[in-house]
Amino acid sequence: MADKTMEDGPWTGCVVLFLQSLSPSVDLLSLYKEQQGKFIVFKVIKLTLIDSAGGLGGHEILKVHDADPLLAVEVKFVDVASCQQFLESYGSGALRQSFAQHACRLLTLPHELAVEMQLKAGTHVLDLCLDHLDLCLQHIxxxxPERLRDEEIDHLEQQLQNQALCHDTHPSARTQEEEEPVPSNCFKFQNQVFEDRMLTAADVQSFSNGVGRQWKHVGRALGKTCRALKGPAIDNLAYEYEREGLYEQAYQLLSRFVQAEGRAAKLSRLLRALEDxxxxxxxxSILEP
Incomplete structure (x- = not known):
């Protein structure tokens, strides 16, 4: 059913993720109602969605609202693959773990936050049918969505754009020697720390649209650590897709990189090549939400 849905045209759908802290010292709903806490909780949610849905593209947060005692997060998906990855992450517990880890770091908790979650699409509780992925996708x-993105979410998204997503919310005035090391799931670019992740279709498109005649140079930079792009591979791509033009040549380059490297085809590797x-x-521009 998922494949048929993709063939029928643009795919959209909406879910509501309900959250409740099981820790007596942390009340997510109360925190979100505070000016300071609102941004931190939103950032935790945003990072969790990036982890679980395969990057920044394919989804957007429409609204975060009070469902006392729960905090409700309404998410719109515009890509069925992103939605499917989100469901798989939710069902496996990876989404819950990601939320717990980000909450622990950003709320400076002594341990990971235990949280209760429920997922709904309309009146359907998706937790009851997670073993039937196609049915969940159909419900979603x-x-x-019944509304456009809330103005409050627009404001929070703008705040996030003004700082690196993985950077501490309240960085202390450390010297360079005292600065904490970059977490293993992050990378540093232009003196900012970003969450690392696999390359998405949106990344490939942005790269192909913007790289122009420089695609060969980027390909050779990637080829330093990717066997599939070594030797005559770049020139062969140029010859094979010459008639299709620069966009297609660049697109095929990055597609081959992703196919060859799999889960190791990370955003950090592409950005290092671009920087080189x-x-x-x-x-x-690729880093922009």
Missing amino acids: HLSQ CRLTSLAE
Whole structure:
């Protein structure tokens, strides 16, 4: 059913994720109602969705609201693959773990936050049918968003754009020697720390649109650590897709990188290659939410 849905045209759907802390010292709903806590809780939610849905593209947060005693997060999906990855992450417990880890770091808790979750699409509780992925996707697709993104969410998203997603919310005035090491799931770019992740279709498209004639140079930079792009591979791609133009050549380059490297085809590797080729502005545009 998921494949048929993708063939029928643009795919959209909506879910509501309900959250409740099981720790007596942390009340997510109360925190979100505070000016300071609102941004931190939103950032935890945003990072968790990036982890579970395969990057920044394919989804957006429409609203976070009071469902006392729960905090409700309404999420719109515009890509069925992103939605499927989100469901798989939720069902496996990876989403819960990601939320717990980000909450522990950003709320400076002594241990990971235990949290209770429920997922709904319209009147359907998806927790009851997670073993039937196609049915969940059908419920989500039938549950179309009833509103545009809330103005409060626009403001919070803008705040996030003004700082690195993985950077501490309240960085202390450390010297360079005292600065904490970059977490293993992050990378540093332009003196900011970002959450690392696998490359998405949106990343490939942004790269292909912006790299122009420099795609070969980026390919050779990637080829330093990717066997599939070594030797004559770049020239072969140029010859094979010459008639299709620069966009297709660049698209096929990055697609081959992703196919060859699998889960190791991380955002950090592409950005390092772009930086090596002095294409910093393109790297920055790919990082934009």
